[in-house]
Amino acid sequence: xxxxxxxxxxxxxxxxxxxxxxxxxxxxxxxxxxxxxxxxxxxxxxxxxxxxxxxxxxxxxxxxxxxxxxxxxxxxxxxxxxxxxxxxxxxxxxxxxxxxxxxxxxxxxxxxxxxxxxxxxxxxxxxxxxxxxxxxxxxxxxxxxxxxxxxxxxxxxxxxxxxxxxxxxxxxxxxxxxxxxxxxxxxxxxxxxxxxxxxxxxxxxxxxxxxxxxxxxxxxxxxxxxxxxxxxxxxxxxxxxxxxxxxx
Amino acid sequence: xxxxxxxxxxxxxxxxxxxxxxxxxxxxxxxxxxxxxxxxxxxxxxxxxxxxxxxxxxxxxxxxxxxxxxxxxxxxxxxxxxxxxxxxxxxxxxxxxxxxxxxxxxxxxxxxxxxxxxxxxxxxxxxxxxxxxxxxxxxxxxxxxxxxxxxxxxxxxxxxxxxxxxxxxxxxxxxxxxxxxxxxxxxxxxxxxxxxxxxxxxxxxxxxxxxxxxxxxxxxxxxx
Numbered sequence: 001x002x003x004x005x006x007x008x009x010x011x012x013x014x015x016x017x018x019x020x021x022x023x024x025x026x027x028x029x030x031x032x033x034x035x036x037x038x039x040x041x042x043x044x045x046x047x048x049x050x051x052x053x054x055x056x057x058x059x060x061x062x063x064x065x066x067x068x069x070x071x072x073x074x075x076x077x078x079x080x081x082x083x084x085x086x087x088x089x090x091x092x093x094x095x096x097x098x099x100x101x102x103x104x105x106x107x108x109x110x111x112x113x114x115x116x117x118x119x120x121x122x123x124x125x126x127x128x129x130x131x132x133x134x135x136x137x138x139x140x141x142x143x144x145x146x147x148x149x150x151x152x153x154x155x156x157x158x159x160x161x162x163x164x165x166x167x168x169x170x171x172x173x174x175x176x177x178x179x180x181x182x183x184x185x186x187x188x189x190x191x192x193x194x195x196x197x198x199x200x201x202x203x204x205x206x207x208x209x210x211x212x213x214x215x216x217x218x219x220x221x222x223x224x225x226x227x228x229x230x231x232x233x234x235x236x237x238x239x240x241x242x243x244x245x246x247x248x
Numbered sequence: 249x250x251x252x253x254x255x256x257x258x259x260x261x262x263x264x265x266x267x268x269x270x271x272x273x274x275x276x277x278x279x280x281x282x283x284x285x286x287x288x289x290x291x292x293x294x295x296x297x298x299x300x301x302x303x304x305x306x307x308x309x310x311x312x313x314x315x316x317x318x319x320x321x322x323x324x325x326x327x328x329x330x331x332x333x334x335x336x337x338x339x340x341x342x343x344x345x346x347x348x349x350x351x352x353x354x355x356x357x358x359x360x361x362x363x364x365x366x367x368x369x370x371x372x373x374x375x376x377x378x379x380x381x382x383x384x385x386x387x388x389x390x391x392x393x394x395x396x397x398x399x400x401x402x403x404x405x406x407x408x409x410x411x412x413x414x415x416x417x418x419x420x421x422x423x424x425x426x427x428x429x430x431x432x433x434x435x436x437x438x439x440x441x442x443x444x445x446x447x448x449x450x451x452x453x454x455x456x457x458x459x460x461x462x463x464x465x466x467x468x469x470x471x472x
Contacts, residue, residue, distance in 0.1 A: 029385060030277055030281070032309065033284070036281055036284045037284075039288065040284070043288070043291070043292075053388075053389075055388075076385055076386045076417045077388075077417040101280065122277065122280035123276065123279055123280035124280065124284070125287055126284060126287045126288055126291060127287075
């Protein structure tokens, strides 16, 4: 890029040191489009690898090391939706941006339900492609970075499902873990009984029943003194907050 | 309106959305590539050589689009028997010239010398090209696409398109090829089928020892 003057709307995509190590796998069977994407992303300082079919893509994606996958829907061997689902089933959580000529609502929904993180229809503006690619990678990275939630002395690892208080492991049941996880994801914010019923149990849980109160009670006991961070909001629900614990 | 005419009209109406969707996809892909080339070329200041290269690519993309519109005009017209005769080896020379820079396309014209078929030479080359392009899209990995000539019975010549050593993606290739008249069939195959039909020939898929091939069979003109 030396000696080149980028137009302002593109400058924010070229940040040497931030993106120069990011690797993108392009899966596109149409040679001209594949070549265009390769050149465009290389100019934006991504490291790029490109394949033309789903079988090669699955093999490369499984080998790992990519920060994002740019995936065309119409491929000669399997369609992109199928590949997307197969990768997710195999536990590959690399962010996927679907890129396709099909822009019907049903296709977009199908793609997202198959495990894609975003969807961009052709023809596209390169600026939008780069912005969306950065967004899905940011979400992917933040997902990994935020795998450990913490408040005060409590740490909850969403990947290993391990909870510690002041470094000491605390055994929680699945429901207790989900309850604490949901409260910690919304730390310092009021969480309604309805929201807890919906996200921790299921949509049919009666927010008026005492099952939520019972599990909150269990959780407080398991957490010991740190359990004081879970505060009852009378007539509404619960919150977990460091300030309340200090007051307590 | 007779029942037959009405039924034909209903079938045509039913097929229109699928055909329109297929055409939209055929056009949108090269159009997206052209738009992307323009977008990429303008995203920063470039040297004159870089702009020339970008313009060359844009020109190629536009030429593709012009070809597509030509194919659409062709498949939309009724099939009419061809009155002219074409030298088969001349048509194959056109195909070879088109792929002269492609190391992965081999055109073997041996056996075509002196054969004449009822076809317009340029159109016949176009039909063969469309099949080769379809093969390039559906071959496994980097297999070489080979076009060769066989004379299996008197009065007929067969052009065989195959990918070696690994063949085509069987499911995609078969499902597309067996539905060459379906409204959602790729324009390339529809175009090839249309031209070959007009020559009194046929286009079909065959599998030999696990290797899928496309056959274009054409009647050979008898010398008077």
